[in-house]
Amino acid sequence: MVRPVEELPKAHLHLHFTGSARVDTVRELADQHGLRLPDALTGDYPPQLSARDERGWFRFQRLYDAARAAVRDEDDLRRIVREAALDDAAEGSRWLELQVDPTSYAPRLGGITPALEIVLDEARSVSARSDAAQVGVIVAASRIRHPLDARTLARLAARYAGDGPGAVVGFGLSNDERRGVTEEFAPAFEIARRAGLALVPHAGELLGPTAVETTVESIHPDRVGHGVRSTEDPRVLDLVADSGIALEVCPGSNVSLGVYGSPEEVPLRAIVDRGIPVALGADDPLLFGSRLADQYTTAREELGFDDEGLAALARGSFEASRAPAEVKAAALKDIDAWLAAPAG
Template sequence: MKELPKVELHLHLEGAAPPELIRRMGQEKSINLTGVFAEDGTYKYTDFVHFLEVYEAATQVLKTPDDYARLTRAVLEESAEQGVVYCETFLSPDFCGGSDVGAWREYLHAMQEAADRAERDLGITLRGIVTCIRHFGPEKAKASALCAAETAGDWLVGFGIAGDENKGRPGDFAYSFDMAREAGLRLTAHAGEWGGPQSVREALRDLKVERIGHGVRAIEDLALVDELAENGVVLEVCPGSNVTLGVYSKWSAHPIERLRERGVKVTVSTDDPPFFHTTMSREYEALNRTFGWDEEIFDQIARTSLDAAFCDEATKTRIAKRLETS
């Protein structure tokens, strides 16, 4: 599965940090990371809310633009090893300079430089999507949206929202999404993971997004599923994440195949891979084992993902050639 060329649309940069990198950076800065790691060195958490707390605790060690450059390089090395040729990653100005536009520019520049070097060295292309953090509230989201709007361009291509779906409603963040849209950014939103199918409806209606992060609980409302298929809404599905966090009890209970069979455009991503003990290759292996997906279906998934990517057409054309020749 590693040899198949892959396109990943739903990856949180901090959440993809190799545990050994976070531990090493913590030691360098003498930062206490008690409670972040299990005895075997992996990240330790008990449920989704605790996962968010551990995630944010781990980001304590990421204090400078250079730290984020190191993080970007490490994440891209891992992704390239799994056959990923194009990736979009979620970036949060809240963690990068406290949503100050000037500081954010420095962090963004460092990440982009690291990504450019990785593209030259490893052949993987990265683009950024700013995400506001839902449980930080609408006012902080506006600051993140301003950072996104001020730095929108060929590399920073989208805006979205992540965090605890149980905090607030999508409409609370409409101002931020309007600001990002006016700056020319493409839009996505986490929904339908914990909030049920109604959260997907609200994200589409109130935020006017074209992609939904997760979105899998739309399966509980078949009329909504048919609407997603008819309107071409793309779901950034992260099956391993859903199973590990308990949204579904096992792989065979996951609805990705049912959604695909009803005509919904589904893609495959890892979300926060080291937290969920997964990689893109492991996702593919589990989909093959559970639903019988073969190389033809995985090729369709990669092409659907590239079609849904927020990058410009020139980049898509270049990546499409890699899908054809790999």
Template sequence: MPGALKWQDMEMPRPLDTLPKAHLHLHFTGSMRHSTLIELARDQGLHLPDALEQDWPPRLRATDERGWFRFQRLYDIARSVLSRPEHVYRLLRETAEDEAAAGSRWLEIQVDPSGYQHRFGGLTATLELMLDAAARAAEHAGVGVAVVVAANRTRHPLDANTLARLAGQYAGHGVVGFGLSNDERRGQARDFERAFRIAKRAGLLSVPHGGELLGPRSVAQCVDDLGADRVGHGVRAAEDPRLMRRLADRQICCEVCPTSNVGLGVAERAADVPLRTLFDAGVPIALGADDPLLFGTRLLRQYELAREVYGFDDAEIAELARQSVRSSAAPEHVRKEILKSIDAWLAGAPD
């Protein structure tokens, strides 16, 4: 019959939770389960605002200073429930379990230990606690877990230098990268150039945030001033074809977090996030969940959006997963194993 569909065209899409992948953009506090936040707050008699309890996930918009302040305030409140070492172990154990459920085989979780140092005996003790918790979580869930130490853009660059030296001491021992987070409107990339030189000399990946609340120039500064190997978010690079060509030519990955972009007002709706534009331009992409505690979705939902909103077929989704693995700091034998599993996922018949 003319125009009839072949049976191959009617195949059900492959399940995304069985697609092996890497998760490269996830923040420590923001990875907490909502149920854990509620339980820990109640156990300690801590009051949570409505936005973190009955009105969760909160309605956020951080494109103005007031909106970012509200976002940061909620984040700080969530951080306050993590007051004992066992809370750190629990958070990372549950996060690793959630990664495994999403098909993630490798996680690079970002943390600023200075936000916890007063509770856990200083910067070094805090980082060692988190590294031990990450190693135990990895063994528990069967997922590789590494740490990215991140400086805070709103603090003095000398603080970033201190963190970079600390991170470098643990290069090869659980720490794989050095980042720069918080409101990019409040700190020029060039101000942190020395910290990133320190981290690079130690063999760490350079993974600063950029191109989220500011435009393409923010991404270019991350590349030019900080030697970025990946850019956290980076979606505003899509506004500059020449910059996209640079990213594609140098295979500098953008850690794209669609749900987060909508949640913070970077995009009005998921369809406005330029995932397809970046992908078609050859820019490597690693889908990320950013802060599930505040945005309400985890890694798997980002892959569902790739299929449902951006029109990626299974071969393209498999390539997204490959790009996440290639852009990671996973050991070579781990990368090869995951890439082989991605090929097997694509070659296998859909369930």
């Protein structure tokens, strides 16, 4: 007898813009714009992926780029934001930090500023609905672009920095972590730090503990996207724990990309037992076929977390978030109520 994970209040801190899209939406947008999608996004879905090597990552990126190309105009961007907020709320998510690189949509929308403004405006709009999660935005730079581009995005993020729905609440660094030199992105993160933004780079999924150590020491982040491979070196795991950094752990992503062979291998228990704050995330549900509630189900069914453990993970997601104080307080109270209710 267990409590439904969909009813457990959560914050979702690791969700990429295009990767959040419903597959049916991507198909509809592709038809609307006269685009042909790869078979893995149409008849042979969800795709079988692995990023253990460069070829595997190329296939993942090719599918992601094909889906992103179907998002072409203002209505499309608004639809992605709106549906992400509605889908998250249906799974118990109260607060969503949606990560977007406006560079991807700038050419068709007049630049990075109007592209970001569209996302922020729709985030404000959908957050006012009772059936949607409230949405803050993380502006993310790409490791495959020049670090000067990251500084441009950091300055843009700083201009729209704020608290609450429809504001930029964080600055990230994503894409293939085997590319780029992490230390060269530190100046961009310093711009974001001065603006009061959460610093949330990716590290430690495709690369091992050294990548996490470099990220911690050069960027001094608030959270690290993934970070799971810090468990491979006790010294790095201690560094993460002592730094007070939260890890955004995405079990579905880890398995789909071949980082671990099965859900049971994801080292969530080792991270939690070391006292490191954790926020579970879905990363890219469009390509991995698993959403936020599925990550909690995996923690329960494959990794041995009981309902008290799931509630602790949910609390950690809010405590690591930039959700408004009143949203956090209400959610933490409701997490306690979920745990106090009889299992059914």
